[in-house]
Amino acid sequence: MAATGLYVHIPFCLQKCHYCDFPSYPLRHLADEYLRAMAREAENYIAQDISVGTVFIGGGTPTCLASEELERLLALLQRSFFIAANAEFTVEANPGTVTAEKLEVLKAYGVNRLSFGVQAFQPELLAKLGRLHTVADVYAGFTLARERGFANINLDLMSGLPGQSMGQWRETLDKAIALQPEHIAAYSLKVEEGTLFHRQMRAGCLSLPDEETDAAMTAAARERLRAAGFEHYEISNFAKPGCRSRHNLRYWRNETYIGIGCAAWSYWDGVRRGNVTGVADYIARMLAGQPATAEREPVTRQGAMSETMMLGLRLRQGVSRPDFAARFGIDPLEAYPEIIAGLVRQKLIAVDAGRICLTERALPVGNLVFGAFV
Ligand code: SF4
DSSP: OOOEEEEEEEOBOSSOOTTOOSSOBSOGGGHHHHHHHHHHHHHTTGGGTOEEEEEEEEESOGGGSOHHHHHHHHHHHHHHSEEEEEEEEEEEEOTTSOOHHHHHHHHHTTOOEEEEEEEOSOHHHHHHHTOOOOHHHHHHHHHHHHHTTOOOEEEEEEESOTTOOHHHHHHHHHHHHHTOOSEEEEEEOOOOTTSHHHHHHHTTOOOOOOHHHHHHHHHHHHHHHHHTTOEEEETTEEEOTTOOOHHHHHHHTTOOEEEESTTOEEEETTEEEEEOSOHHHHHHHHHTTOOOEEEEEEOOHHHHHHHHHHHHTTBTTOEEHHHHHHHHSSOHHHHSHHHHHHHHHTTSEEEOSSEEEEOGGGGGGHHHHHHTTO
8 A cells, every 4th residue: 555644743832822713722731631631543544554655743832842752753653554664754943942952852752853843033923923932042953953963944924914024024035045944834823813922903902914915925035035946846835856855745736644632633534533622532532442533524426636736726836737646537637627727827826848837927816726626
């Protein structure tokens, strides 16, 4: 069986950031029980002999676990799945929560990629975001990771922040580039319901850059990162040659993956499955021998085709027509003749014999294009 991807959710953070709607909670004291619960879920897969080509431990803040807890987690993954010798093995890390001891544990268990949530290089912006780390923590964490031999590092950055100027965004890009990471993910802030920012916005006390500035920031990221030798390979993701995120490519190519932990999703055996989102609920279910699944949706052929188009168009190389035809028995141009013709007329996608891709001018309105395939 071809190797799949494995996502592992660690839902703990030291505190909640002001913009965050991810399933993450300041419940670090539940880590011991959570790992016991997760062991139960992972062990359910042992009998299936699943081979894994990419692992992504995300959150939350996986590195807020103590080094012994990280070791327990990694050991349980190792005994539950066949992790390929050449697997890409990523752990999300927040600056300020990495220590030499933790990095040594990660290294010993084959972790070969770190993803740091940096976001900004200005103390006042980090404070506005509710981030706990300092700019000095970014440099210290990055240097420590390099010293411990991590040769593949991603930095997450954010634009469109309250009070952020174009000058600050350029400074953030330049400082990130100067660290010479292998990968940069540059996202524009979206204010999500349920966050402090959302409440502040409704109360009229959140001052965000206007749409034009936000678009100019996104364009500046493309320009600066490309000039610094990064390939712009997905709407928000940039990589040095050979350093694209293999795990995230699985999502964008609509390939299979298994998710374990609360709020984790799987796409396996033609079914999308989502686990319960609450930490306590997840622990209770797993320790009582009940399934963690809260949502289960069989994916029809039609559904898989439209997801393959929507996700694949996020990639700059777009959707491969031969791969699509091999998977679904039909060329995308025959499956979506009117939608594709309309988008080509509007110059939002380009089609050649091999691929269908978003055009450069469609980058700011990508969501409109993806939505056309729903
Ligand atoms: S560190 Fe990340 S996951 Fe945790 S609260 Fe902040 S944004 Fe959310």
